[in-house]
Amino acid sequence: MIDTEKIILPSGIECEIQELTADAERILTNKSDIKSGQWINKFMSKAIVSIDGKKYDNQGELISALLDMRTGDRNYLLLQIRMQSYGDEMDFNFECPKCHKTSGYHMNLREMLDSGELKVDSYQTDTPIAIKTREGVAEIDYMTGHSEQWLASIKDIDTIHLAMAVCKKFNDKAPEYKEFLKLPVRDLAKIRATYAGLKGGLDPRIKIECYECDSENEVMLYQIADFFTPLTSLGNIGL
Ligand SMILES: [Zn+2]
Numbered sequence: 001m002i003d004t005e006k007i008i009l010p011s012g013i014e015c016e017i018q019e020l021t022a023d024a025e026r027i028l029t030n031k032s033d034i035k036s037g038q039w040i041n042k043f044m045s046k047a048i049v050s051i052d053g054k055k056y057d058n059q060g061e062l063i064s065a066l067l068d069m070r071t072g073d074r075n076y077l078l079l080q081i082r083m084q085s086y087g088d089e090m091d092f093n094f095e096c097p098k099c100h101k102t103s104g105y106h107m108n109l110r111e112m113l114d115s116g117e118l119k120v121d122s123y124q125t126d127t128p129i130a131i132k133t134r135e136g137v138a139e140i141d142y143m144t145g146h147s148e149q150w151l152a153s154i155k156d157i158d159t160i161h162l163a164m165a166v167c168k169k170f171n172d173k174a175p176e177y178k179e180f181l182k183l184p185v186r187d188l189a190k191i192r193a194t195y196a197g198l199k200g201g202l203d204p205r206i207k208i209e210c211y212e213c214d215s216e217n218e219v220m221l222y223q224i225a226d227f228f229t230p231l232t233s234l235g236n237i238g239l
Helices: 022-027 031-036 039-045 059-068 071-086 109-115 145-152 159-165 177-181 185-196
Strands: 004-008 014-018 048-051 089-095 102-108 129-133 136-140 167-170 205-209 216-220
Touching: 004 071, 014 071, 022 039, 031 039, 039 059, 039 071, 039 145, 048 059, 059 145, 071 109, 071 145, 102 109, 129 185, 136 185, 145 159, 159 167, 159 177, 159 185
Parallel strands: none
Antiparallel strands: 004 014, 014 048, 089 102, 129 136, 136 167, 205 216
16 A cells, blocks of 8 residues: 655645655666656656646656646655655765765655745736846746756756746747847846745755865755665765
8 A cells, every 4th residue: 555645735736745766766867758858757757646636647748747847846756756755864975065064964845845945835816027128128028847848958058048947938928048249237136036036835954064174065955866765975885
């Protein structure tokens, strides 16, 4: 009998999740899924029992429902899946990018969520936000799994791709790279600032203080290998 749990995502969508089986960890090492950015959706799909009461027999439909979700909801869902399957505790080694020395850490994810160290914001309802640029109007909106996957598929991401990922539309059409190339950098910065101010869902950034040089490093929770496969960095499994 597998344990299931009902959770409410920051946008209000109810998800029922179940414990992951070893099958899910296999996805994390599948090179073609990692390359295409599909791994995260396949990984999450293994834990989903239902979304908004709907059960999915078809894997493709389930993946598409996950892709439609906003990134802040997906981040929250991923954290809940992690806690349900592996527990709240996270022990890991982290190499400081400044002094390159490695320190050991212990975190309790649920306590961080309860204390607000991991922030969850409700969604703004005034989206998309229209920004006037010299070349036309950019509509800034929350990223979804589709935008994440699009970014993951690009080999050399630059600031233009990042700005495009948060624009739902540019002059009423899908944004195009060649149009964005013509934008003054001031407009690109305006798009970035607008998106940075758009809070919603789980913010996966955490601060890790280096015990050797005292510098504070901002890290995405998911950049820590032990988030997905506990004891990876500690045990030197070398995945
Ligand atoms: Zn350091």
